Amino acid sequence: MHELSIALGILRVAEVEAKKANAKSIERIELEIGTLAGIEFEALDFVWPSAVKGTILEHTKREIIIINGKAQCVDCETIFALDNHYDSCPKCKSNFKSIINGKELRVKSLEVSQ
DSSP states (O other), X not given: OTHHHHHHHXXXXXXXXXXXXXXXXXXXXXXXXXXTSOOOHHHHXXXXXXXXXXXXXXXXXXXXXXXXXXXXXTTTOOEEEOSSTTOOOTTTOOOOEEEEESOOEEEEEEEEEO
16 A cells, blocks of 8 residues: 555655744645546545654645546647546547646645744
């Protein structure tokens, strides 16, 4: 279950940024996670309480913005929704595509208190 290492990575980012801001606590953390990032949202929800227990994120409100997959066909340049990495272009059925959105995994913002 790599969601635990993801949660711990998010915690490390939050701790570093809180230290830079001389923050005593983090009130809210906003995450952007793409549907193609390979993260199981239920598994992340399951490991989150254990990962942040006793840390600066223990009482933080967590918000997740889900970024849907989008790709552009290399052959016909059609832009289309991408639910899975292996989906083909709906117009020409080509499997050659460039992924535009959906692989994101980032801490978008932190709301801290001094």
